[in-house]
Amino acid sequence: MRIIPTMLAPVTMLAITACGSPPVQEETSEAPATEVMPEGPSDAMPVADAADGFLTQHFADDGEVSVATAAIDLNGDGMDEIVAYASGPMLCGSGGCNVLVLEPAGEGFTVRMDASVSKLPVTVLDSSSHGWRDLTVWVGGGGGESGNAVLRFDGTGYPSNPTVPPVTLQEEQGTVLIAQDVWDSMRKLGAPES
Secondary structure, three states, X not given: OEEOXXXXXXXXXXXXXXXXXXXXXXXXXXXXXXXXXXXXXXXXXOHHHHHHHHHHHHOOOOOOOEEEEEEEOOOOOXXXXXXEEEEOOOOOEOOEEEEEXXXXXXXXXXXXXXXXXXXXXXXXXXXXXXXXXXXXXXXXXXXXXXXXXXXXXXXXXXXXXXXXXXXXXXXXXXXXXXXXXXXXXXXXXXXXXX
């Protein structure tokens, strides 16, 4: 379990544009770590607001990050998970940006997906794997195949790279969670509300 501190040190970052292929992440059968934060989901704080605080700390070392989120019960437990699309100079490249799935867990969230090289839209399918709804993201560019990459839960989490097996491509999209035209309405993490 990784505990994220409540105070963040000032960080000076150079804007770097991602290029080339993302590093290949090794498959692991270990459960994703639950990150604990002092302002986790509670009756007093909606899960979406808690998720923004969590994401601010999760991406603390990645410079300026903007997000669009959608709340949906992916695993049928009656509690909404958060699907987030995160954009920033350290997160995005020609292949896309990061998509996350956050499951409320105690005072924080368990990261069930942090997938790179993902493009919009993010959709949810009627099908499910290991009790979790299947998701799609658009993938394409760099000479690879283009299409809707189907992201299936493997019992622990969703794939971290939608461009490599076991991910498959299909023509159909599901129900849109985060639309392709969301860019102008994304929220900057850590920015005071106006």
